[in-house]
Amino acid sequence: xxxxxxxxxxxxxxxxxxxxxxxxxxxxxxxxxxxxxxxxxxxxxxxxxxxxxxxxxxxxxxxxxxxxxxxxxxxxxxxxxxxxxxxxxxxxxxxxxxxxxxxxxxxxxxxxxxxxxxxxxxxxxxxxxxxxxxxxxxxxxxxxxxxxxxxxxxxxxxxxxxxxxxxxxxxxxxxxxxxxxxxxxxxxxxxxxxxxxxxxxxxxxxxxxxxxxxxxxxxxxxxxxxxxxxxxxxxxxxxxxxxxxxxxxxxxxxxxxxxxxxxxxxxxxxxxxxxxxxxxxxxxxxxxxxxxxxxxxxxxxxxxxxxxxxxxxxxxxxxxxxxxxxxxxxxxxxxxxxxxxxxxxxxxxxxxxxxxxxxxxxxxxxxxxxxxxxxxxxxxxxxxxxxxxxxxxxxxxxxxxxxxxxxxxxxxxxxxxxxxxxxxxxxxxxxxxxxxxxxxxxxxxxxxxxxxxxxxxxxxxxxxxxxxxxxxxxxxxxxxxxxxxxxxxxxxxxxxxxxxxxxxxxxxxxxxxxxxxxxxxxxxxxxxxxxxxxxxxxxxxxxxxxxxxxxxxxxxxxxxxxxxxxxxxxxxxxxxxxxxxxxxxxxxxxxxxxxxxxxxxxxxxxxxxxxxxxxxxxxxxxxxxxxxxxxxxxxxxxxxxxxxxxxxxxxxxxxxxxxxxxxxxxxxxxxxxxxxxxxxxxxxxxxxxxxxxxxxxxxxxxxxxxxxxxxxxxxxxxxxxxxxxxxxxxxxxxxxxxxxxxxxxxxxxxxxxxxxxxxxxxxxxxxxxxxxxxxxxxx
Numbered sequence: 001x002x003x004x005x006x007x008x009x010x011x012x013x014x015x016x017x018x019x020x021x022x023x024x025x026x027x028x029x030x031x032x033x034x035x036x037x038x039x040x041x042x043x044x045x046x047x048x049x050x051x052x053x054x055x056x057x058x059x060x061x062x063x064x065x066x067x068x069x070x071x072x073x074x075x076x077x078x079x080x081x082x083x084x085x086x087x088x089x090x091x092x093x094x095x096x097x098x099x100x101x102x103x104x105x106x107x108x109x110x111x112x113x114x115x116x117x118x119x120x121x122x123x124x125x126x127x128x129x130x131x132x133x134x135x136x137x138x139x140x141x142x143x144x145x146x147x148x149x150x151x152x153x154x155x156x157x158x159x160x161x162x163x164x165x166x167x168x169x170x171x172x173x174x175x176x177x178x179x180x181x182x183x184x185x186x187x188x189x190x191x192x193x194x195x196x197x198x199x200x201x202x203x204x205x206x207x208x209x210x211x212x213x214x215x216x217x218x219x220x221x222x223x224x225x226x227x228x229x230x231x232x233x234x235x236x237x238x239x240x241x242x243x244x245x246x247x248x249x250x251x252x253x254x255x256x257x258x259x260x261x262x263x264x265x266x267x268x269x270x271x272x273x274x275x276x277x278x279x280x281x282x283x284x285x286x287x288x289x290x291x292x293x294x295x296x297x298x299x300x301x302x303x304x305x306x307x308x309x310x311x312x313x314x315x316x317x318x319x320x321x322x323x324x325x326x327x328x329x330x331x332x333x334x335x336x337x338x339x340x341x342x343x344x345x346x347x348x349x350x351x352x353x354x355x356x357x358x359x360x361x362x363x364x365x366x367x368x369x370x371x372x373x374x375x376x377x378x379x380x381x382x383x384x385x386x387x388x389x390x391x392x393x394x395x396x397x398x399x400x401x402x403x404x405x406x407x408x409x410x411x412x413x414x415x416x417x418x419x420x421x422x423x424x425x426x427x428x429x430x431x432x433x434x435x436x437x438x439x440x441x442x443x444x445x446x447x448x449x450x451x452x453x454x455x456x457x458x459x460x461x462x463x464x465x466x467x468x469x470x471x472x473x474x475x476x477x478x479x480x481x482x483x484x485x486x487x488x489x490x491x492x493x494x495x496x497x498x499x500x501x502x503x504x505x506x507x508x509x510x511x512x513x514x515x516x517x518x519x520x521x522x523x524x525x526x527x528x529x530x531x532x533x534x535x536x537x538x539x540x541x542x543x544x545x546x547x548x549x550x551x552x553x554x555x556x557x558x559x560x561x562x563x564x565x566x567x568x569x570x571x572x573x574x575x576x577x578x579x580x581x582x583x584x585x586x587x588x589x590x591x592x593x594x595x596x597x598x599x600x601x602x603x604x605x606x607x608x609x610x611x612x613x614x615x616x617x618x619x620x621x622x623x624x625x626x627x628x629x630x631x632x633x634x635x636x637x638x639x640x641x642x643x644x645x646x647x648x649x650x651x652x653x654x655x656x657x658x659x660x661x662x663x664x665x666x667x668x669x670x671x672x673x674x675x676x677x678x679x680x681x682x683x684x685x686x687x688x689x690x691x692x693x694x695x696x697x698x699x700x701x702x703x704x705x706x707x708x709x710x711x712x713x714x715x716x717x718x719x720x721x722x723x724x725x726x727x728x729x730x731x732x733x734x735x736x737x738x739x740x741x742x743x744x745x746x747x748x749x750x751x752x753x754x755x756x757x758x759x760x761x762x763x764x765x766x767x768x769x770x771x772x773x774x775x776x777x778x779x
Contacts, residue, residue: 026064026090029066030094031095031096032070037216143176153307158187161177162209211237222247226298230298296318344432355421401603471485531738565753576667601635604630693734
């Protein structure tokens, strides 16, 4: 009874003291300090001040912020310092502080001990309660659940567990992970450390890394460690909050909301103390919901494919647009490489080579034709006997024959026709080269659009998860029905599917580029951003162009000039002109040309090598034929009537010419239409660039307002979903606006028959000069 009376007397005096004095000093006890820890203490101090409000004046003196650097005796000494000085409330954090302070037993000042422990390490001592002026706040996590998630991500056989040496000295770390190793049938190697080098020098013979410690590593140290792990292609998982993942660690199951929840509980505990509540009655264990967070870029860098089954329950940090690639292309480099490497172009280039050979074949009609022959003859002896030496029984002889065309209208026409066909084929190649460059540029911009879409779909999925969290909180608070939670879960499933499709569409976009560039289809490539007024587009003044095209008095002369340029440049028209030239030559051949004779020279030299047998000698009185002799002749031929083929062939040539001229008119009309369409499309896209940004900003502001209103119960779920979808469409429109404008520019340049990005400065200047001259001549 005396104990109860003394307790209430002590409590009453404490409460009376607090109520009389409105200024309270709060001290912090830490295991270690750093810039990052100071930032967290600042957040905690601000949270405590915000919760307490004007009920009291709080001070957080620097002299009452003491660090033990993992030394137990220093930790006890620091606690005694705060007990003896003017500190009113003691807040202690860290494994060493927890181990030391929890064993003191009696506490003269309100003492809050807090920290994060794995479920596997929690004991009754960790959750001690019913002690005057003492409470411990512990947020639970699970080493075994973390390692299970790491197994799902990377399937390692041997995991290196990184933990501070001080943890091993004060907690049963070794036995805990030994039990986990047996339960999960996986090999675990402990990596105790005092410094970063202790970790980086002990990463051999492991498949993955689990950071059971590392909370006190600075951001720069964590980034350095992450870079080493990435270089060694080791998957990593941290038991610390999401900040480690932002710094480059692969994954964690602990997000920022856990830390916020932790700080809020400490702040409420301080408020409870100031309100006179006994610490011994306050709850000790803080439950937290785990959410897997993965660094998208780290996964890319270590070559770890993310399982689609995890996407719905996973948050992502990093930029999905950043890709680890074997090749990275700019728009200019991709256009240039397409010209040299594209297989379709290489096929057409072979057609040019074939037409050159056809031309060489046509010209060869004027080359001499020389043949040589050797003959061995055996004649019936009876015939040989009466041949007077003209046909001996056995003879061997040889001859050389020369045939040379001197003049042939058909050969001349064939040479002219083949030249025209060769030039036409070259223009066909030029046309296909323009198409290939345009298709490659289109594939390039498509890849950029798909990259932007992936990033936006990822943001939208995260937004849906956040809205689901709001809906869940409203449901638990009784402000909304369960249908809202179910609706957002359904929405999250749809967004997850859209995310998966966005990933695969981007891969397909890269496949198209690889095909156009003659790369192996699975080559890892990336495309650099294409931004107006930057890089190769620094001279693309779309605002001035928009003003120029917006004025009809300027637009129409400009379009006329572009049409004229396009007609002059069009390889399709040039190819048709060469084909017309070939048909005209055919007309002349089958017209007046058919009355021109063909002249050819022919010569032959014969030599008898031997004669023997019956009749091999000439009878006396007969002249002896020389062993070698020659003949020379001139052949002139003139077709008089060739089954009416000449007239029919001329008529065919005339019809072909008329057909080509009609095609030329049609192509010219198409060029004029394409130029006009491209200019109007450019006007649309210039306007779209400006308006889509306004649309995005407005949609974002509307979404923020709607989210706040929904959290307060002022609007329903339909309005929130509408705002979210509206923002999604606005993001997509804004992200794609620039790409669509540049794509429209490429379409206009294709219709012009040139690409400014592939021209040098002198060619671009010449284009401007032609335009100025055109405007002067058409005033």
